[in-house]
Amino acid sequence: MNNISKKWMKWIPLFTLAALCIGFAGGGAATKAETAENHKIADGVYIGNVYVGGMTEEEAVDAISAYAQSVDDAVLTLNANGKSVEVSAQELGITFQNTNAVQEALAVGRNGNLIKRYKDKKDLEHGSKVFELPLGLNETAAMEVLTAKAEKLNNEAVDNGLIRENGQFQFIEGSSGVEVNVEKSLMTIEDT
16 A cells, blocks of 8 residues: 555544534434424314314414313303303313323324324325314203203293183183203203
């Protein structure tokens, strides 16, 4: 070997080490970017009516909480025989049941074997993925509220009658009563 080759032979391990260090540093930055991206929900994902695509877990929880609060504040009108009363969803004990929805949304395209993850991503290219956010009802609270509100909606029946005025009898027409069937009303709310 000539002198020039020998000089470069000393430097090759240093260049190799420098290249590896640069490669690891660059790879570390890519890994951090990928990790941050992996903590976001895939685009095209909904939880109920709330679009959570591209959100982090915390952002999705905040969005669902805001939506849940709007449902709590919703006012329902109960009608019977021309009378009505209002009651909030929160008073009836209406709550969301799928507490794992955010975790399920985060898992789309990330959990399962390679084929399932690929299929999830392809499915999102052709349409949205919607996780249901079903409502539940606290039957005890709803029964108490309906029973209390039913008193304002009920009409007592009035029998027909006769009264005597100026020596003559006058017929007084009665009226049908209306009574709220609390149990049936509860079943109607549950089915809705």
